[in-house]
């Protein structure tokens with residue numbers, strides 16, 4: 001990071017500053033001495049921002065809170081005023097939903113439109129860094145069979161998700177498409193997009209509500225002790241992802257989409273990375289037969305449909321993140337250290353019971 005020229009003369013906006021990913025972005029910015037405009041839904045809820053205040057107390061940068069909601073047009077105006085860079089991270093990441101349009105697609109799509117139209121009205125903004133997702137690149141693991149070389153790249157777009165199937169992935173795909181569309185119609189600011197795979201690693205706030213916490217917690221609290229679905233996925237450390245955001249913001253040549261993923265792995269691969277340090281815990285050690293997952297999963301978990309199982313379980317996952325290394329200079333830390341630090345934090349905070 002020493003080579004990065006961080007502009008401290010203008011404040012930057014971080015949307016969704018209470019979130020898991022945003023927490024580390026804010027921390028890195030405060031370390032660099034930047035003034036952070038933190039857009040949050042409810043700045044009066046101290047429980048959601050205490051961890052950020054604690055950081056700001058000991059780091060050189062400054063934090064200012066602004067009330068803003070993705071669904072409230074114009075509510076980012078004050079937060080964005082005077083900012084040179086906008087980090088747009090806010091978007092719900094939850095799989096347990098009842099109304100996909102209202103709970104996922106509206107905040108993702110209308111929220112992106114709201115934030116980027118505010119950028120259009122704010123002369124100081126020169127760059128927007130959008131936290132998209134690998135979910136905007138692929139919908140189901142089976143999509144790998146229709147990619148040109150059997151690998152997910154920045155050229156690929158998710159065309160298999162819909163409101164009725166994988167709605168979170170759909171929300172990320174339509175939001176990123178909208179961002180590119182708005183960016184194309186103007187020349188005042190540049191759009192740089194990051195497409196992270198599953199984010200793991202400790203939270204700046206150990207009590208985060210991102211789906212990442214649920215997935216890792218289930219690996220230690222016994223719910224997965226009889227095994228996990230054979231599900232390929234990518235993983236990246238939240239601290240590496242924050243680093244990628246700063247690089248995307250401050251490297252002049254940063255351009256386009258970037259897969260941010262440290263490891264082509266699987267649910268079992270993540271579980272196995274826990275074994276050297278946490279073998280005494282009920283960590284999954286095997287995969288379950290696909291037919292059993294197909295039969296039982298929708299009963300155990302409403303959000304896992306049989307179509308999801310058919311098109312994802314038993315498929316490997318490969319993404320090419322070489323652009324992030326080449327153009328952003330990304331170096332990813334080992335999977336074992338990401339999962340160890342997150343699991344240990346959950347134990348220390350009573351989220352995973354001691355065996």
Ligand code: NAP
Nearest residue numbers: 016018019020021041069070089090091093133198199210
């Ligand atoms: P998170 O902790 O749940 O953060 C989501 C943030 O969005 C929260 O700050 C939340 O605010 C905010 N938000 C949600 N609805 C909002 C609304 N209507 N108005 C204003 N703010 C709203 O999730 P995360 O994992 O950090 O995700 C951050 C970003 O990374 C998202 O864009 C997500 O799609 C992307 N991403 C995450 C992963 C992953 O594995 N975690 C992987 C790829 C991409 P409240 O605190 O008020 O709810």
